[in-house]
Amino acid sequence: MKLFTTDKEEAIVRKLSRGDATAIDLLYATYAPHLTAVCARYIPRKDDMEDVLQEAFIKMFSNASGFNYRGKGSLKAWATRIVINESLLFLRRIATSGMVFTDKDLPDQTDETPDVSTLNAEEITAMIGRLPPGYRMVFNLYVVEGMSHQQISELLGIKVDTSASQLHKAKAMLARMIKEHRKQQEQRV
Known part of the structure; x- marks a missing residue:
């Protein structure tokens, strides 16, 4: 010792x-x-x-x-x-001409949380990396860094509602990616 x-x-x-x-x-x-x-x-x-x-x-x-x-x-x-x-x-x-934060509508999503237990860290990181920049920033700051929507809005210079909307859309997009990944995995088997 x-x-x-x-x-x-x-x-x-x-x-x-x-x-x-x-x-x-x-x-x-x-x-x-x-x-x-x-x-x-x-x-x-x-x-x-x-x-x-x-x-x-x-x-x-x-x-x-x-x-x-x-x-x-x-x-x-x-x-x-x-x-x-x-x-x-x-x-x-x-981020020029509003490319970072987009309010484009996404298809309807279910509120169920996707099962990520079958995914490895690299697959999850790759999916997060495919999110549009605004979604990805808010998702990382909220989910990974633990910031509140108020803190994110101050840091990025956006409205609190925009932060919440970007997070919701990021989660919906990730859920679709996970569902599609799962379908691809099942087709290979």
Whole structure:
């Protein structure tokens, strides 16, 4: 048993605050897989995702001196927030002429929750990635990040009702995708 143990995050933070060059490598090695997965939920195209991640890591490294360590998990949460913000910034930049938020009507949907137990994480992520950008942003912020519609409306500059509508439509679209996926699976058997 070690006498002086520290968590990995705290060690990275100390190195970052001292300007130790190895901290950058440690931060990347520790969180790149998680942050890539977070970014992929918002940015489905691989090239765009890599660009957004690069920008996010540059922001992390250049703002590391201002990071205030608050205990285990705070560095990961800080890095995750930067990736989400960079993803949203990217989506806002490419969203011209109202392409991000669409109010097109969807076919009627049942209110039953689809069974996702037969899907793996990659399949679910791929389906989320096929959602229109506005649906995908609201879905991720509400379902994955746990934000309220009020918080989403403030962050994205949309109405609370628009956030709720986008979430409803995203869930309906995902339910259709899951149903179609299940049909395809049954046809293969």
